[in-house]
Amino acid sequence: MTPGFVVIRDTTPKTAIPRGAVVAMGNFDGVHLGHRAVIEAALQMGRVHGRPALAVTFEPHPRRFFSPNTPQFRLTDEAAKLRLLAGTGLSGAVVMTFDKGRAGTTAQDFxxxxxxxxxxxxxxxxxxxxxxxxxxxxxxxxxxxxxxxxGIEVDVQAHVDIEERPVSSSAIRMALAEGQIGDATTMLGGPWFITGEVIHGEKRGRDLGYPTANIRLDKNCGLKHGIYAVRVGRGQGKDQVRINGVASFGRRPTFDNGAPLLEVFLFDFKGDLYGETLDVAFIAFIREELKFDSVEALVTRMDDDSAIARAALAAAPDAFPKLGVVG
Known part of the structure; x- marks a missing residue:
């Protein structure tokens, strides 16, 4: 975690921007291993010259500006991206608004x-x-x-390969869409995670013996529907508490086949989480979402899912994204 991680925006006065900084520039969706190579190059350059190192990134993602009607599955929204960047050792981030003006700026002017x-x-x-x-x-x-x-130094990083496959945000999106959580984790350098507020649901889980914390994900989230072993972060920074659990993401075909919802059952936990914002890290894919003929059959399978999730989490005791505190 980087204390004092600062965010510089288009409205930040020029006098408040540290002069002579080294920057790592990119869209940084997911802050994966390829991005981290760029960031580490900037950090190393900064260490050599005694300069602060910052990320330069763009919001909204340029794809959204150029294709506003095309669904975009982002690995990290702005807040999640900044928290990941804050966990790399950078001193801060420059968030440039990507709008018509910036899209029309020539490379030389930029x-x-x-x-x-x-x-x-x-x-x-x-x-x-x-x-x-x-x-x-x-x-x-x-x-x-x-x-x-x-009079500036430039470092260009080559692509990062894993088993002769280039690491990219699109490859990670595809892995998540196929439930290949292990592949996504490897390319990201840590588990993929979402952050969301716990909302009220139908309360069915209580009756089944599996009360859940329900979180509505972005409508464009491309994660495969199914059951996952998850690790949940409650709070932020050094005070964050981690809780293991099992989660279902999907439409609940046994009941209503409704809008996609993330339902998280926390192991060995009792308490009210409504209104809280949680980080949910996806550690392992257990199975696809299924429709059961009876509630009893569903509960039996949920018992099995929980046992599998506990084993997967025990095998990955420290798995959680390295997040910093922004601001």
């Missing part, structure tokens, strides 16, 4: 106005495939060619 004049950077790290500026003309090679004249 470099000179945003990076040099406003942020006053001394170095930058990017991934090999990161592009920016109007028409995505800006590239790592452009930064490298401009570096001597601008």
């Amino acid at each position: 470099i000179h106005h945003d990076l040099i004049e406003r942020l006053g950077i001394s170095g930058i790290a990017v991934g090999y495939d990161f592009h920016f500026g109007k028409g995505r003309v800006g590239s790592p090679s452009l930064l490298v060619s401009e570096a001597p004249r601008l």
Whole structure:
């Protein structure tokens, strides 16, 4: 966790921005191992020169701006992304609003106005495939060619492969859509997680002996419907309490086949969680969502699911995303 992690926005006065910082630039959806290589390059550059290291990222995600009507499964919303970035050792993040004005800014203007004049950077790290500026003309090679004249250092990171497969946000989305939690965890460098508020449900779980904390996920969440071993974080920072559990994500075909809902049963826990915001980390996929012929058959299977979840969690005692505190 990074104490004093600061967030710089378009409205932040220029005088409040640390001059001479090193930046890691990218969209950073998921903050996966490829992103972390870029971040570590910026951190190392900062250590060598005694400079703070910041992330430069964009909100909303540029895909949402260019394709507003196309559903976008984001691995991390802005808040989750910032908490993950705060857990890397960076001193802060620059969140640039991606709107019509920024989309129309040329790569050269972005470099000179945003990076040099406003942020006053001394170095930058990017991934090999990161592009920016109007028409995505800006590239790592452009930064490298401009570096001597601008007096900045540029580090371009190659792609990160796992078993000869490139790590990417799209590959992680596909893994989550297929229930391949182990693959997603490996590419992310830690479990994928969501954060949400506990809402009131139908209270069926109480009658079944499995009272659940219900969380509505983003409507574009592409996680495979099914049963998962999960680890829940209650609170933030050093005071966060971790609780093991089993969760169902889906439409509850045995009952109503309604809108997708995440229902989390916490092991060895009693208490009222309504209105609380929880972090839910997905540790293992247990099975697909099924329709049962009777409530008794469902409860028997839930007992089995709980035993499998406990075993999976015991085999991953420390599995949880490394999150920092923002602000």
